[in-house]
Amino acid sequence: MSSSDFFTKFSDEASCKAYFKARRELEHSTCKQCGSLHTYWQEKENRWRCKECKHAMGLKKGTVMENSNLNYKVWLWSLYFVTLTKKGFSALELQRLVGHRRYEPIWGLMQKIRVAMGHRDEKYTLDGFIEMDEGFFEGHRKKDEEGLRTKPAKELDRQVKAIVAVSTTPIITGEDKKGRPITKPGYLKISVVQSLSKTDIAYEAEKIVAQTSYVTTDGKTSYRTLNDICGNHTAIVVKDKKQVIKIFPWVHIAISNAKKKILGLHHSVKDIYMQNYLNEFCYKFNRRYFGIKMFDRLMVAALEKPWYKS
Numbered sequence: 431m432s433s434s435d436f437f438t439k440f441s442d443e444a445s446c447k448a449y450f451k452a453r454r455e456l457e458h459s460t461c462k463q464c465g466s467l468h469t470y471w472q473e474k475e476n477r478w479r480c481k482e483c484k485h486a487m488g489l490k491k492g493t494v495m496e497n498s499n500l501n502y503k504v505w506l507w508s509l510y511f512v513t514l515t516k517k518g519f520s521a522l523e524l525q526r527l528v529g530h531r532r533y534e535p536i537w538g539l540m541q542k543i544r545v546a547m548g549h550r551d552e553k554y555t556l557d558g559f560i561e562m563d564e565g566f567f568e569g570h571r572k573k574d575e576e577g578l579r580t581k582p583a584k585e586l587d588r589q590v591k592a593i594v595a596v597s598t599t600p601i602i603t604g605e606d607k608k609g610r611p612i613t614k615p616g617y618l619k620i621s622v623v624q625s626l627s628k629t630d631i632a633y634e635a636e637k638i639v640a641q642t643s644y645v646t647t648d649g650k651t652s653y654r655t656l657n658d659i660c661g662n663h664t665a666i667v668v669k670d671k672k673q674v675i676k677i678f679p680w681v682h683i684a685i686s687n688a689k690k691k692i693l694g695l696h697h698s699v700k701d702i703y704m705q706n707y708l709n710e711f712c713y714k715f716n717r718r719y720f721g722i723k724m725f726d727r728l729m730v731a732a733l734e735k736p737w738y739k740s
Contacts, residue, residue: 431722436510446502451489453729461485462492494546494732500535504528508539509732513724516714520695541706542737543728548709549739550731551716556617557640561681562595562647562656564626567689567708569701590704592622593634595645596680611679618684618715620708628655635659646678684715 431439440446451471461469461478463485469478477488490496495505507528511519519527521537530536566589597616619638623630632655639645643660647653649667656663668674675682688711692699699707717724 431725433514440503440506443501443503446506447489449506450502450733454489454493454733462487492736493734494542494737496736496738498539498542500530500539504530504536505539508536509543509728510725512540512543512710513714513728516718517691517695518710518714541703543732544706544710545737546731546734547713547728548705549735551619551709551712552637554617555640555643556595556597556619556638557643558616559598559600559613560595560639560643560645560660561598561678562593562635562639562645562653563678563681563685564650565592565594565620565685565688566590567592567692567699567704569704570698590622590701591624591626592620592704592708593631593638594681594685595619595638596684597643598680611676613680615680615684618712620684620688620712622705622708626650626652628652631655632659648674648678687711 440449460467461480461483463480464483466480466482468481469487470481471478472486475486477486477491479486490498495502498505508524511524511527521540522533524540525533525536528536569590596618598613599616600613601611621634621638623634628651631652635645635656636659639656639660641660644662644664645656645660646664646666647656649665653663653665666677668677688708691711692707696707714724717727720727
């Protein structure tokens with residue numbers, strides 16, 4: 431729906447709460463305790479109760495809003511604003527948009543939404559032809575006692591390592607006059623790893639790619655473990671760095687765009703939260719053609735499970 435229709439329809443707390451209740455009844459109408467379909471709503475207690483086992487379930491229970499003191503209007507408006515633009519908003523910008531007086535609850539709200547985005551994408555694996563490479567994202571530098579940012583011994587010590595994979599589809603018309611890739615991107619996955627060892631790559635690759643996929647990587651020896659995971663693994667040793675972007679175009683474009691978004695919008699991200707921000711980037715990239723349906727799909731992810739469950 432358009433912005434004018436959205437804010438007209440959900441202008442107060444009562445309308446937002448009613449919408450959440452209707453969506454929960456549509457998506458999850460069974461008892462979480464015994465699976466019974468016979469539940470009824472208790473208006474005063476603001477919860478459902480099962481007729482079979484008497485188990486009670488609150489309106490926020492089992493959703494991304496669980497244990498949150500923020501009202502339904504703030505949550506619904508935030509979910510809409512997150513899907514409104516491709517680049518998204520910072521927590522400070524969202525705080526101003528929803529009119530909340532404190533920054534910390536809005537920052538926590540956005541982290542929970544990003545976790546829900548990651549949970550939704552975990553349901554799917556990449557298949558077909560896949561480009562895979564490692565990416566390095568700049569983490570937050572710690573400050574010393576004098577308040578100065580410490581300089582690490584090595585450049586990679588302050589960078590968050592991640593495995594990046596993009597599924598691609600060949601373009602029948604071939605390479606155009608502007609020298610663009612002869613493939614088009616499908617879906618994207620980015621997983622933060624502790625190291626680029628064979629063990630870590632194998633663990634993440636099993637969750638990212640399907641067994642029937644065809645994966646292309648560079649000559650890094652750690653990627654040899656993909657031979658036992660996917661249907662076909664091709665390692666290409668690239669000596670000329672200028673040829674890398676031609677052989678692995680979309681995975682490097684995805685890494686570059688993710689870095690620009692994080693740096694331009696958030697400026698600095700702590701290492702422990704980097705996966706959340708990458709979740710948001712992948713979620714929007716994978717649904718870049720959804721348009722106005724993006725809000726509806728994010729509502730499904732938000733109501734599917736609590737933010738703390740993997």
